[in-house]
Amino acid sequence: MSSAKKQRTHPQYELLYWPGIPGRGEYIRLAFEASGVPFKDTGNEAKNGASIVVSACCDKNSTGDSDGNPPSFAPPGLRVPGEGKDGKTLFISQTPNILLYLGPKLGLAGEDEVDALYVNSLTLTALDLSNETHDTHHPVASMLYYEDQKEESLKKATDFRENRIPKFFGYFERVLKGNEKKGGEGKYMVGPKLTYADTTLWQVLDGLHFAFPNECKARSSEFPVLQKFYQNMKEEKGLKEYIESGRRLEFSNGLFRHYPELDRQEK
Amino acid sequence: MSSAKKQRTHPQYELLYWPGIPGRGEYIRLAFEASGVPFKDTGNEAKNGASIVVSACCDKNSTGDSDGNPPSFAPPGLRVPGEGKDGKTLFISQTPNILLYLGPKLGLAGEDEVDALYVNSLTLTALDLSNETHDTHHPVASMLYYEDQKEESLKKATDFRENRIPKFFGYFERVLKGNEKKGGEGKYMVGPKLTYADTTLWQVLDGLHFAFPNECKARSSEFPVLQKFYQNMKEEKGLKEYIESGRRLEFSNGLFRHYPELDRQEK
Numbered sequence: 399m400s401s402a403k404k405q406r407t408h409p410q411y412e413l414l415y416w417p418g419i420p421g422r423g424e425y426i427r428l429a430f431e432a433s434g435v436p437f438k439d440t441g442n443e444a445k446n447g448a449s450i451v452v453s454a455c456c457d458k459n460s461t462g463d464s465d466g467n468p469p470s471f472a473p474p475g476l477r478v479p480g481e482g483k484d485g486k487t488l489f490i491s492q493t494p495n496i497l498l499y500l501g502p503k504l505g506l507a508g509e510d511e512v513d514a515l516y517v518n519s520l521t522l523t524a525l526d527l528s529n530e531t532h533d534t535h536h537p538v539a540s541m542l543y544y545e546d547q548k549e550e551s552l553k554k555a556t557d558f559r560e561n562r563i564p565k566f567f568g569y570f571e572r573v574l575k576g577n578e579k580k581g582g583e584g585k586y587m588v589g590p591k592l593t594y595a596d597t598t599l600w601q602v603l604d605g606l607h608f609a610f611p612n613e614c615k616a617r618s619s620e621f622p623v624l625q626k627f628y629q630n631m632k633e634e635k636g637l638k639e640y641i642e643s644g645r646r647l648e649f650s651n652g653l654f655r656h657y658p659e660l661d662r663q664e665k
Numbered sequence: 666m667s668s669a670k671k672q673r674t675h676p677q678y679e680l681l682y683w684p685g686i687p688g689r690g691e692y693i694r695l696a697f698e699a700s701g702v703p704f705k706d707t708g709n710e711a712k713n714g715a716s717i718v719v720s721a722c723c724d725k726n727s728t729g730d731s732d733g734n735p736p737s738f739a740p741p742g743l744r745v746p747g748e749g750k751d752g753k754t755l756f757i758s759q760t761p762n763i764l765l766y767l768g769p770k771l772g773l774a775g776e777d778e779v780d781a782l783y784v785n786s787l788t789l790t791a792l793d794l795s796n797e798t799h800d801t802h803h804p805v806a807s808m809l810y811y812e813d814q815k816e817e818s819l820k821k822a823t824d825f826r827e828n829r830i831p832k833f834f835g836y837f838e839r840v841l842k843g844n845e846k847k848g849g850e851g852k853y854m855v856g857p858k859l860t861y862a863d864t865t866l867w868q869v870l871d872g873l874h875f876a877f878p879n880e881c882k883a884r885s886s887e888f889p890v891l892q893k894f895y896q897n898m899k900e901e902k903g904l905k906e907y908i909e910s911g912r913r914l915e916f917s918n919g920l921f922r923h924y925p926e927l928d929r930q931e932k
Contacts, residue, residue: 458835461843468783468843468855471790471836483779492786494761499782512750515766516735519759523738529796537804538817539824550805550817557806568725569738576728576735588735 408503411437414454414475417447419652420601422493423474425525428597429497431640433504441473442647451475455491463489476500494522497594506594516588520573520595527566528602531609532653534558534660544657555660559613563606564620570599571621584623585630592634600631605654612662675770678704681721681742684714686919687868689760690741692792695864696764698907700771708740709914718742722758730756743767761789764861773861783855787840787862794833795869798876799920801825801927811924822927826880830873831887837866838888851890852897859901867898872921879929 411430415423423441430437441447454463455473462468466483470491476499482488490496498518501507507514532540537554538547573587581590588595603624607614618625632641640646649656678697682690690708697704708714721730722740729735733750737758743766749755757763765785768774774781799807804821805814840854848857855862870891874881885892899908907913916923 459839461839466847468787469836469839471793471833481779483777488779488782490782490786492789495782495786495789498765498785510750512748512755515755515757515762518765519757519762520735522759522762526738533800538820539828541824541828547820550820553805553814553817557808561806561808566738569736572726572728572736580733 408435409478409480411435411500412477413437413439413441414451414477415439415441415473416451417441418647418650420605420647420649420654421474421652422528424601424647425493425528425594425598426474426476426496426500428601428637428640429500429504429506429594432592432594432597432634432636433506434636435504454489465489494518494525497521497598501594504594506592506597508588508591508593513588513593517593517595520570520587521598523566523569524595524599524602527562528605528653530558530562531602531606534609535655535657544655548659551657551660559610559662563610563613563617567617567621567624570627571624574623574627578623584626585634596627596631597637600628600637603628605649608649609654609656610661611656612664616662675702676745676747678702678767679744680704680706680708681718681744682706682708682740683718684708685914687872687914687916687921688741688919689795691868691914692760692795692861692865693741693743693763693767695868695904695907696767696771696773696861699859699861699864699901699903700773701903702771721756732756761785761792764788764865768861771861773859773864775855775858775860780855780860784860784862787837787854788865790833790836791862791866791869794829795872795920797825797829798869798873801876802922802924811922815926818924818927826877826929830877830880830884834884834888834891837894838891841890841894845890851893852901863894863898864904867895867904870895872916875916876921876923877928878923879931883929 413423413426415421427439441451444450451473455470455475457469460469465486467489474493474496475489475491476496478488490499501514501517508517534555535544535551536547537550544551574582574584577587578584586592586596631637680690680693682688694706708718711717718740722737722742724736727736732753734756741760741763742756742758743763745755757766768781768784775784801822802811802818803814804817811818841849841851844854845851853859853863854866898904
């Protein structure tokens with residue numbers, strides 16, 4: 399189905415997230431890109447994108463919006479006209495909640511309700527890994543500079559590389575293996591089709607390859623199925639086009655950061 | 666409806682979580698207790714509870730169970746006979762995923778699908794606060810002792826008390842206020858009825874009152890609606906009986922820990 403046709407069968411989804419960085423917004427963008435459903439990326443597309451995001455997602459005085467939606471704690475947010483209470487505009491926040499909502503609508507939540515539960519669980523675990531990665535460069539306070547918590551970051555990153563990465567990678571390796579016989583072929587985590595658990599895990603892996611290139615390289619032979627999953631995903635319809643389009647935002651100083659001193663040191 | 670009657674209309678839910686501590690299992694227990702639906706708490710009830718939990722929730726070799734469920738990363742897990750693929754046993758993990766599944770079945774997910782999204786979002790935010798509380802005593806590595814990361818904990822806890830607690834408390838205060846006119850009366854966060862977002866937030870607040878009693882006391886007048894919510898919830902049907910029963914596990918050395926040096930210092 400063409401993009402224009404898909405637009406007609408979907409409401410105008412609007413993502414609200416900080417401009418210029420992939421961050422948590424990218425988990426939502428990937429779901430749209432993988433399914434070919436258009437969406438508005440207001441933070442990046444509007445002139446005053448950042449201030450619209452602040453007002454929608456982090457207004458410290460808001461007790462909810464005029465459509466009856468409760469206030470949001472932090473970006474990302476998703477706005478969907480006509481899908482809220484009494485046909486008003488729906489506004490929801492929290493990355494896994496937005497993905498949970500979009501999943502079935504974008505055909506990325508597996509084949510039935512049981513699959514959808516697996517997909518949600520695996521996404522939550524991938525996002526836990528995403529959060530732990532953030533904490534390697536901000537172990538003490540998210541509002542302080544990295545430079546002011548560098549010593550603690552060195553300790554946190556060591557534990558992360560030595561204990562947490564192998565624990566998470568080993569887990570996803572087993573999930574992929576277990577799903578091989580259900581048609582996943584090492585390419586998908588739930589059943590024989592792409593889900594938003596796959597796109598989310600892939601983004602986390604890509605961020606880790608940016609932040610900890612030495613560590614990921616050294617670990618690649620330990621987790622061969624996961625490594626293949628990471629490579630294969632780049633060929634997936636929708637994602638391939640997105641990567642090649644140049645529209646995908648580059649990692650820089652967001653969730654995933656490359657500080658060479660936090661990575662595995664070459665011997 | 667009596668407990669025996671409720672049992673007949675529900676499958677035999679089984680919670681798998683570490684024995685002896687409330688931890689993340691308590692978020693699930695509270696949903697059952699608030700709705701009066703019986704469940705099996707295998708970790709605490711079985712003789713070899715801990716080893717059953719390990720084998721179901723953290724088997725490092727598992728690629729999934731014989732019912733076709735993917736492997737679990739960590740407790741809690743929920744087992745539901747007959748509700749999986751082809752009428753097999755369903756097994757799911759991840760606290761917010763388990764609550765999402767149980768919510769509508771226990772009557773704790775609001776009045777419609779939009780409410781259910783709000784409830785999930787608020788629960789995820791309450792659980793983020795729960796995770797951040799854990800990190801105050803384990804900022805460097807979850808596998809190390811507190812004593813080995815005490816210096817970093819002092820810094821982390823200071824930021825948590827000064828910046829994160831007011832940010833989260835302020836947010837939930839506004840959520841409660843915004844829902845007052847929708848029948849919440851300051852008692853509920855979504856609509857006019859108890860949801861699992863309420864029980865989850867209440868457990869986090871109770872844990873914070875245990876871990877940071879001085880800080881919570883000093884902040885209580887800043888967030889009067891939240892403070893009232895915290896007190897009111899103890900009178901809620903199901904929860905009141907649970908609290909009075911003595912069955913509720915006490916906080917000790919789990920997610921929420923009381924280290925006086927991490928709390929606000931009295932002047």
